[in-house]
Amino acid sequence: MQRFLNDPDDLVDETVAGFVKAHRDLVHLSPDNARVVVSNFAPQAGRVGIVTGGGSGHEPAFIGYTGRNLVDAVAVGEIFSSPTAKSFADAIKAADGGAGVVVLYGNYAGDNMNVKMAARMVAKDGVEVATVVANDDVCSAPASEREKRRGVAGEIFMWKIGGAKAATGATLAEVQAAAQKAIDACRSVGVGLGPCTLPAVGHPNFQITPGQMEVGIGHHGEPGTRVEALRPAKDVADDMVRIVMEDHALPRGRELAVLVSGLGATPVNELYVLYDRIESQLAQMGMTVHRAYVGNYFTSLEMVGATLTVMALDDELKALLDMDCASPAL
Amino acid sequence: MTYIPNSGQAAIIEELAEVIVANKAWLSEIDGKIGDGDHGSNMAKGFGRAAERIHGKDMTLDAAMLVLSDVLMSEIGGSMGPLYGLMFEDMAGAIKGRAEIDAEVFSAMLNAGLKGVQSVGNAQVGDKTLIDTLVPAVAAFEAAKSQGFAPALAAMTAAAEKGRDSTIDLVARIGRSSRLGERSRGVLDAGATSCCMILTSLGSSILQRIA
Numbered sequence: 001m002q003r004f005l006n007d008p009d010d011l012v013d014e015t016v017a018g019f020v021k022a023h024r025d026l027v028h029l030s031p032d033n034a035r036v037v038v039s040n041f042a043p044q045a046g047r048v049g050i051v052t053g054g055g056s057g058h059e060p061a062f063i064g065y066t067g068r069n070l071v072d073a074v075a076v077g078e079i080f081s082s083p084t085a086k087s088f089a090d091a092i093k094a095a096d097g098g099a100g101v102v103v104l105y106g107n108y109a110g111d112n113m114n115v116k117m118a119a120r121m122v123a124k125d126g127v128e129v130a131t132v133v134a135n136d137d138v139c140s141a142p143a144s145e146r147e148k149r150r151g152v153a154g155e156i157f158m159w160k161i162g163g164a165k166a167a168t169g170a171t172l173a174e175v176q177a178a179a180q181k182a183i184d185a186c187r188s189v190g191v192g193l194g195p196c197t198l199p200a201v202g203h204p205n206f207q208i209t210p211g212q213m214e215v216g217i218g219h220h221g222e223p224g225t226r227v228e229a230l231r232p233a234k235d236v237a238d239d240m241v242r243i244v245m246e247d248h249a250l251p252r253g254r255e256l257a258v259l260v261s262g263l264g265a266t267p268v269n270e271l272y273v274l275y276d277r278i279e280s281q282l283a284q285m286g287m288t289v290h291r292a293y294v295g296n297y298f299t300s301l302e303m304v305g306a307t308l309t310v311m312a313l314d315d316e317l318k319a320l321l322d323m324d325c326a327s328p329a330l
Numbered sequence: 331m332t333y334i335p336n337s338g339q340a341a342i343i344e345e346l347a348e349v350i351v352a353n354k355a356w357l358s359e360i361d362g363k364i365g366d367g368d369h370g371s372n373m374a375k376g377f378g379r380a381a382e383r384i385h386g387k388d389m390t391l392d393a394a395m396l397v398l399s400d401v402l403m404s405e406i407g408g409s410m411g412p413l414y415g416l417m418f419e420d421m422a423g424a425i426k427g428r429a430e431i432d433a434e435v436f437s438a439m440l441n442a443g444l445k446g447v448q449s450v451g452n453a454q455v456g457d458k459t460l461i462d463t464l465v466p467a468v469a470a471f472e473a474a475k476s477q478g479f480a481p482a483l484a485a486m487t488a489a490a491e492k493g494r495d496s497t498i499d500l501v502a503r504i505g506r507s508s509r510l511g512e513r514s515r516g517v518l519d520a521g522a523t524s525c526c527m528i529l530t531s532l533g534s535s536i537l538q539r540i541a
Binding site: 009077078079080081082083084085086087108109110113114116117140150198200201205218220221222223 | 358362365366367368371372375403404405406407408409411412413415416450451504505506509510511513
């Protein structure tokens with residue numbers, strides 16, 4: 001392993017420590033919990049709070065989306081492991097401005113359990129909690145079992161829309177509905193070219209043979225639907241577009257938000273190579289890209305690969321997406 | 331004796347932590363085959379920390395279980411934090427205030443622990459999870475308890491081991507390894523394995539004390 005490490009056990013704490021130092025204009029550490037990052041703009045009295053959380057190793061997700069008109073507080077877990085129920089509960093309390101809190105998180109067993117328990121914990125303090133579970137990863141389950149799909153980079157759009165809706169002064173139910181609408185409008189796919197290693201484990205937890213690619217790979221290396229020979233970037237881009245758009249089944253003429261994220265070790269220029277082809281393909285389908293995001297938005301340690309997320313817009317989603325925000329990552 | 335006193339039993343949880351810590355590498359290794367390989371380190375961290383906190387203290391078994399539960403739920407997280415955290419919290423609740431733990435009380439404790447796990451997880455027997463160990467172990471204790479505490483504990487341990495081994499041939503249907511489908515067949519489930527260690531260790535610690 002060629003990694004910048006001290007003791008692997010301290011990796012998450014040191015990541016968070018550096019993060020809050022570097023971005024002290026936007027975020028701070030909760031005084032009550034060293035695994036909760038809070039926006040300097042939260043809580044706001046009378047405004048619905050936005051909380052997320054998840055395992056570490058996906059930086060800039062999840063902490064990077066803490067800020068103004070975005071996420072108010074983030075619960076931080078061990079590498080690829082759900083935050084504790086207590087951290088989710090402390091994040092909820094930190095985000096609560098008296099109008100309730102929406103927890104917007106990804107569909108993983110640990111997160112589902114810990115958020116559920118956290119909601120139970122804060123109910124005692126009178127904090128009203130609503131949840132939206134992201135399930136945008138097309139290859140993780142068939143369309144007929146959409147509730148089983150994992151949440152991946154579409155979560156960023158869910159946070160953006162939820163945060164913007166909360167900023168309008170909307171009610172808890174309205175913010176929840178907007179975030180739900182956002183994730184329902186998202187489809188994502190990942191393609192992996194190389195594995196990642198948990199520093200405490202020391203060796204990759206899955207393998208991708210050189211010359212191969214894994215189509216449909218998950219954010220922690222969960223297996224994809226196909227392992228096949230690596231093809232030129234334009235063919236990979238076409239495949240990614242086909243997978244998300246077939247699942248989406250959108251009428252021609254829709255406006256889209258498109259996010260191409262690296263998984264950690266793919267050079268950013270290659271992400272633009274993918275995006276060049278992706279936008280052309282979408283145009284051929286009669287779609288217009290209203291906004292594009294290309295870069296390392298949601299990573300998986302040093303995995304080689306990329307994800308594509310497409311959100312279909314309507315007037316409400318477009319206005320909320322366009323609303324000004326400030327966070328380390330967006 | 332057909333019971334153990336509830337007081338002065340922190341060592342039972344320390345002994346349990348010793349087993350988990352000693353098996354850290356093994357648990358991570360089997361987890362690494364179909365999960366991300368951190369089960370051993372997370373479990374060892376949680377159980378080890380709890381052991382440090384109760385070491386040398388005069389505590390009832392339920393009080394020691396609550397310390398363990400609190401560490402798992404507030405410091406470990408993941409999936410195992412809430413599952414085992416609630417299991418020990420509800421086990422502790424079932425024996426709280428009891429002066430003696432006999433087969434009836436232990437049975438109530440096991441059932442409460444199982445309910446605790448089921449209140450937050452939704453796995454069924456056959457899904458390749460710790461439930462494959464816990465459900466048959468609780469049932470075996472229940473079925474044998476009329477024969478006495480010691481034989482019931484032996485029946486529980488045997489059923490836990492059998493349950494753990496049953497996960498080898500199962501395909502994961504829940505949790506992270508479920509995404510592997512058929513590729514998850516052929517290896518032990520890490521949660522079923524650690525659950526077996528927990529029950530086996532509790533069983534042998536109590537057997538030593540009632541013998």
